[in-house]
Amino acid sequence: MRILVTGGAGFIGSHLVDKLIERQHEVSILDNLSTGRKENLNPRAKFYQGDIRDKQVENLMKEQKPEILFHLAAQINVRKSTEDPIFDNNVNVNGSLNLVSSFLKAGGRRIIFASTGGVMYGEPEILPTPETVEPFPLCPYGIAKLSVEKYLNYYHRYFPLSFCALRFGNVYGPRQNAFSEAGVVAIFSVRLLRGQPAMIYGDGQQTRDFVFIEDVIQACLLVMEKNVSGFFNVGTGRETSVNEIFQQVARWVGRPAIREYAPAREGDIRRSCLSVEKIRQAFGWQARVPLEEGIKQTVAWFQREEKAGRL
Numbered sequence: 001m002r003i004l005v006t007g008g009a010g011f012i013g014s015h016l017v018d019k020l021i022e023r024q025h026e027v028s029i030l031d032n033l034s035t036g037r038k039e040n041l042n043p044r045a046k047f048y049q050g051d052i053r054d055k056q057v058e059n060l061m062k063e064q065k066p067e068i069l070f071h072l073a074a075q076i077n078v079r080k081s082t083e084d085p086i087f088d089n090n091v092n093v094n095g096s097l098n099l100v101s102s103f104l105k106a107g108g109r110r111i112i113f114a115s116t117g118g119v120m121y122g123e124p125e126i127l128p129t130p131e132t133v134e135p136f137p138l139c140p141y142g143i144a145k146l147s148v149e150k151y152l153n154y155y156h157r158y159f160p161l162s163f164c165a166l167r168f169g170n171v172y173g174p175r176q177n178a179f180s181e182a183g184v185v186a187i188f189s190v191r192l193l194r195g196q197p198a199m200i201y202g203d204g205q206q207t208r209d210f211v212f213i214e215d216v217i218q219a220c221l222l223v224m225e226k227n228v229s230g231f232f233n234v235g236t237g238r239e240t241s242v243n244e245i246f247q248q249v250a251r252w253v254g255r256p257a258i259r260e261y262a263p264a265r266e267g268d269i270r271r272s273c274l275s276v277e278k279i280r281q282a283f284g285w286q287a288r289v290p291l292e293e294g295i296k297q298t299v300a301w302f303q304r305e306e307k308a309g310r311l
């Protein structure tokens, strides 16, 4: 199939592109390399360096005629979204609309959208949180993701378009950016490998639903193939604290590890964990890689990159 992946130079997008190519799909990538890396680009994919907000997107769609659009490109920094909600909205909402409308015009029929489960439900009272809980994001980034879901639902209703919005938990694994505000597994891995202390904001008892990249890519591949529309959590159904993540990373780094505690960051959610019953029932997907194994693989990857001087 002809597939366009936006954000294909990024962490999740590049793993997805690799798997799609392995399965003999014809893949093109649209990415402006703002956080993505050239080294992540699969040489067998056609690469367009450009912005999802650009008018040129229409020409790209006409040229490539993708049958499926995986839309992963985004402004992903929650803190930045609170500092500059207009920029966040421009990229995450207007950029997405630009893509969807040109995709439809070029005859595209199915979109898989990278949404968020981590911030979608605000401070949820029910854990693990099912999709039936009303979304209540408490940051502009989450509000933008929810808006795009609503637009997709609108297009699905009035146009010949099917869609899946995948509400990812905290995705971790090789290639994640270790120098951003989020991605605690990557950040801890690099700091501990360098003999630096890991910084924990708050008491470290805050929890998240950590899901390994390999499982996330499996979910993307499964939902691509079935013409079912809706939004689905993608997580493990398990809460893990930041303290536990520190201990796991320290274990695999294999050298003395230090942690330091700093005041909690304003706006950080206390607990997050996703129910994954809906996606299991609709697509037969569930996460398979245990946290211990995923962290082991992630640390090993960062170890190799650090040794090779590629970080």
Ligand SMILES: NC(=O)c1ccc[n+]([C@@H]2O[C@H](COP(=O)([O-])OP(=O)(O)OC[C@H]3O[C@@H](n4cnc5c(N)ncnc54)[C@H](O)[C@@H]3O)[C@@H](O)[C@H]2O)c1
Pocket (backbone or CB within 6 Å): 006, 007, 008, 009, 010, 011, 012, 013, 030, 031, 032, 033, 034, 035, 036, 037, 050, 051, 052, 053, 071, 072, 073, 074, 075, 076, 091, 095, 114, 115, 116, 117, 118, 167, 168, 169, 170, 171, 172, 177
């Ligand atoms: N990593 C997670 O835990 C997580 C959790 C929930 C949702 N998501 C979503 O998954 C998607 C991928 O996230 P990631 O972790 O791989 O991040 P990433 O930063 O590695 O990937 C995002 C990619 O989008 C590109 N990009 C950004 N703005 C662009 C623009 N205006 N035009 C074209 N390209 C642009 C970047 O260069 C980058 O390659 C995002 O939509 C993100 O919101 C990620």
